[in-house]
Amino acid sequence: MKRDARAALGVFDSGLGGLTVVRALREALPHEDIIYLGDTARVPYGTRAPETVVRYAMACANHLVARDVKALVIACNTVSAVAPERLRVELDLPVLGVIEPGARAAAAATKNFKVGVLATAGTIASGAYPRAVAAASTRIETVGQPAPLLVPLAEEGWVTGDVPRLAARRYLEPLAEAGVDVIVLGCTHYPLLFPIIEREAKDMIGEHVTIIDSAHAVALEVANFLEGRELLREASHGPGSIQLLVTDRPKSFDDTASRFLGSVTNGAEQVDL
């Protein structure tokens, strides 16, 4: 099916953390319209069974497909670990997850073939990153480190100061000991902590260490993909819009959304899936 370059990009996540991907997409693709769907009524997906995650992901995807998006971006590590293939098969639409781009960027950046991953306990346990890195190069060893404090730190907006600094150092320690030269931030919440993680990693591992923000990595792949398929919206149409959809309106929605998006939101529409 021929897609329309003027159509919007569809992005979805279990909650609001995926807005860091919207932020990265906005920077890489300033002229694209973006529709973001956060399944805030059922967040977090990380504790659900894989078949439940696939079912929820399908509901999100179908909602966006009904809005005629030209491509789907899964801005959720849990969904990206279990559902992209299923969505690709069932939807006949370009579907990009958030794990593979980060893993490919890490594989391209490492010089000593040792990659570290910071992510939630669920993502680390899923083994999705080692698999995705191995798909890019079997020579690379991947060291996973669950970092459970980083999500609440990002959600609370505690992104500077001693608490996040000391937490980051504690999680980086095993990665430093393993001698990694690349660290993937494998959770959509972590870009908010990028500056502090990068600074502490350089202090502990050295100036040569590369931190891969997977939100940024997926935005670059989306840009390449759209360009390759001649699906970029023309600059002459002006700056793209951002439309926010949620399945439940959390109390502190505006604060949280603005924090992840990096700019003020103009509200969100509540939808049923």
Added chain:
Amino acid sequence: MKRDARAALGVFDSGLGGLTVVRALREALPHEDIIYLGDTARVPYGTRAPETVVRYAMACANHLVARDVKALVIACNTVSAVAPERLRVELDLPVLGVIEPGARAAAAATKNFKVGVLATAGTIASGAYPRAVAAASTRIETVGQPAPLLVPLAEEGWVTGDVPRLAARRYLEPLAEAGVDVIVLGCTHYPLLFPIIEREAKDMIGEHVTIIDSAHAVALEVANFLEGRELLREASHGPGSIQLLVTDRPKSFDDTASRFLGSVTNGAEQVDL
């Protein structure tokens, strides 16, 4: 129905945090046999719909009832907020939740009628503590403070040092400003952080502040209850046993269980609900 004093106490929780209640029960009631069921396959309950929580709680309770327990202790704030009445009606068994005892102890301890509660965002949002405190005394004002970092800190075993100290201070600040003289630790994970929270609270509010550990409060109510009904197991039977049941065996089960229980476990049996 006449219960048997020799029967065990049944305790259940969505996961392993409720083992802090087992620890408090063991201290208060050294001769009781305790069967603990952790629904680790479906943890956390905090993000589920209330009717789902009731359904899960009923499954846990029925499993323990089938093991002939003489009373049920709900060692889970989420279940205690929505399910005790339903369980009492359907099971015809004494059922003690973890919220009411903590709230009553706080109401008894406050001298200026201002009580603070530290709990998860879900428990604070449920309004269960203000309701339970008001049931004890309508004169008391209850100030709730969500403390999302404390659960991962307890689970990671980060209970001393700067990270928990600074996190605790940040959560205590609004409670200190509100002028509370009693603080309830309204989450089964928090007893691990009792020493650091008490120290910082005394520093910020004054030596007169009282910290209520709800695990301890529920253990005292269980002891009173069993004594009043002549259901205490006789000391001549010797020290009570602790039997652990889980619905899924997390990788780091022994470490985590020992941390919450405060002593080494001798393993857990996996059961289906």
